[in-house]
Amino acid sequence: xxxxxxxxxxTTPVDPEVIKAMMPYLTEHHGNPSSVHRFGRKTRAGxxxxxxxxxxxxxxxxxxxxxxxxxxxxxxxxxxxxxxDMGIEHIIISEIExxxxxxxxxxxxxxxLATVSYVKLTANGHIDLQDLESLLKAHPxxxxxxxxxxxEIGNRIDLDVVGDLCHAHGxxxxxxxxxxxxxxxxxxxxxxxDMVSGSAHKFHGPKGVGFIYISSNVKMKPFIIGGSQExxxxxxxxxxxxxxGLAKALEIAYADLEEHQEHILxxxxxxxxxxxxxxxxxxxxxxxxxxxxxxVLSVRLPENEMAEMLLYNLDIAGVACSGGSxxxxxTNKGSxxxxxxxxxxxxxxxxxxxxxxxxxxxxxRCVGVLKNLFExxxx
Numbered sequence: 225x226x227x228x229x230x231x232x233x234x235t236t237p238v239d240p241e242v243i244k245a246m247m248p249y250l251t252e253h254h255g256n257p258s259s260v261h262r263f264g265r266k267t268r269a270g271x272x273x274x275x276x277x278x279x280x281x282x283x284x285x286x287x288x289x290x291x292x293x294x295x296x297x298x299x300x301x302x303x304x305x306x307x308x309d310m311g312i313e314h315i316i317i318s319e320i321e322x323x324x325x326x327x328x329x330x331x332x333x334x335x336x337l338a339t340v341s342y343v344k345l346t347a348n349g350h351i352d353l354q355d356l357e358s359l360l361k362a363h364p365x366x367x368x369x370x371x372x373x374x375x376e377i378g379n380r381i382d383l384d385v386v387g388d389l390c391h392a393h394g395x396x397x398x399x400x401x402x403x404x405x406x407x408x409x410x411x412x413x414x415x416x417x418d419m420v421s422g423s424a425h426k427f428h429g430p431k432g433v434g435f436i437y438i439s440s441n442v443k444m445k446p447f448i449i450g451g452s453q454e455x456x457x458x459x460x461x462x463x464x465x466x467x468x469g470l471a472k473a474l475e476i477a478y479a480d481l482e483e484h485q486e487h488i489l490x491x492x493x494x495x496x497x498x499x500x501x502x503x504x505x506x507x508x509x510x511x512x513x514x515x516x517x518x519x520v521l522s523v524r525l526p527e528n529e530m531a532e533m534l535l536y537n538l539d540i541a542g543v544a545c546s547g548g549s550x551x552x553x554x555t556n557k558g559s560x561x562x563x564x565x566x567x568x569x570x571x572x573x574x575x576x577x578x579x580x581x582x583x584x585x586x587x588x589r590c591v592g593v594l595k596n597l598f599e600x601x602x603x
Contacts, residue, residue: 226542227539227542228542228543228589228590229544229581230544230576230586231544231545231546232426232578233376233403236425236428237428237581238425239428239429239472239473242428242430242469245468246430246465246466246468246472249267249468250465253266253267255267257271257453257462258452258453258461271291271468272286273471274470274471274472277471278470281475282410282411282412283410283414284412284413284437285440288438290458291458291463291467292435293434294425294433294434295322295422295426295434296324298422298423299325299398300324301436302369302398302419302421303325303367304328304447306367307332307337309444310442310443312366313337313338314338315329315332315338315340315367315368316340316342316368316369316370316395317340317343317369318342318345318370318564320345320349320376320560320561320564320565321369321370321371325369326560338367341362341363341366343355343359345565348379349374349377349379349509349564350511351370351381356386357389360389360392366396367395367396367398368386368390368396368398369397370386371401371402372400372403372420373401373520374403374520376561376562377510377516377520377522377561378510378517378518378520381399383399383415383416387417388416396442397418397419398419398420398421400421401422404517405420405423405426406422406426406427406473406474406477406478406481407427407484407517407518407519408481409478418439419437419438419439420436421434421435421436422435422436422437424470424474427474427477428579429466429469429470429474430465430469430470433467433470446458446459484580485518488519488578488579488580488582491583491584492518492520492578494587495576495591496508496521498588498591499591502595503525503595505525505526505598506523506526506594508522508524509522509562519579520575520577520578521578522573523573523574524569524572524573525571525572525574526571527570527571534572534574535547537597538594538597542593543590543593545576545590546574546575547572547574547575576590
């Protein structure tokens with residue numbers, strides 16, 4: 225029996241149609257896109273066509289889309305360039321941001337380039353909007369960087385509400401949309417956001433490529449120096465076939481967006497219902513309402529001897545999932561997200577994350593595995 229893949233928040237399988245779109249740029253179109261001859265013009269056309277596709281889908285200008293190596297680089301670019309290029313001296317984030325934002329802000333503070341404030345969180349991990357407003361009043365003209373949806377617990381912010389609040393106090397607003405891009409509809413011309421980050425491998429595209437949207441109202445200097453690529457903002461020969469794959473993956477996602485939302489939300493709600501029935505001692509981290517990210521479910525399990533090797537035992541039993549963010553895998557550190565929200569809770573937690581390729585039958589098998597593991601070993 226095949227292993228169930230419930231770790232789509234870490235990365236998703238590449239859609240076969242995406243691979244098909246990429247292949248000509250691996251086998252035929254090998255020119256450097258900076259070259260003026262026909263080989264270079266062909267690959268340049270692939271890049272710019274992809275940029276236009278992304279811009280059209282997100283209702284942005286092609287000139288506002290810049291390609292990067294992924295969400296981590298895009299987050300770094302947003303935070304570092306805001307401080308180093310725009311004279312911003314204060315950064316407002318939360319303790320549950322992705323490390324690409326959290327560590328970057330902390331590094332800038334250690335180097336004396338900016339100070340950092342942390343907005344308070346509610347009991348279930350939402351941003352405290354009153355505290356955010358107080359911080360903005362105390363530190364106008366700040367950079368606010370808050371992720372659209374948390375990658376571990378799925379809590380979402382309202383981009384309109386947060387963006388309007390930031391702009392009312394002269395702050396720049398960046399949102400890490402790595403987990404929500406291609407899972408929700410975005411109208412970047414209407415949203416009060418100055419920058420957003422996206423990564424292809426979170427929506428069935430290739431790894432190692434992403435983008436940053438930078439509003440035309442935001443003026444930044446180059447992030448990587450050494451060439452004129454990406455309109456002088458990011459030097460280095462472009463990852464052409466991956467950029468083509470990114471655009472194709474986004475195009476596919478938007479073509480069937482509502483259908484996929486309904487299917488995946490159905491799986492999440494079915495798993496919540498089934499877990500409550502089969503493992504009544506299990507609890508859920510964060511907000512599990514339909515306002516939360518529909519692809520992610522964080523489950524807090526009863527304490528017992530299985531906790532130490534839980535992910536390995538699940539893998540052996542045929543379920544691939546995560547204990548938190550995969551970007552921290554390979555370390556012995558616990559989740560900084562769960563530690564910030566539930567500092568006194570020691571129960572093991574597992575993150576299940578779903579895609580369009582998952583089924584209810586897989587949910588049933590997964591819950592059955594959990595039930596067997598936790599019924600087999602006493603607390």
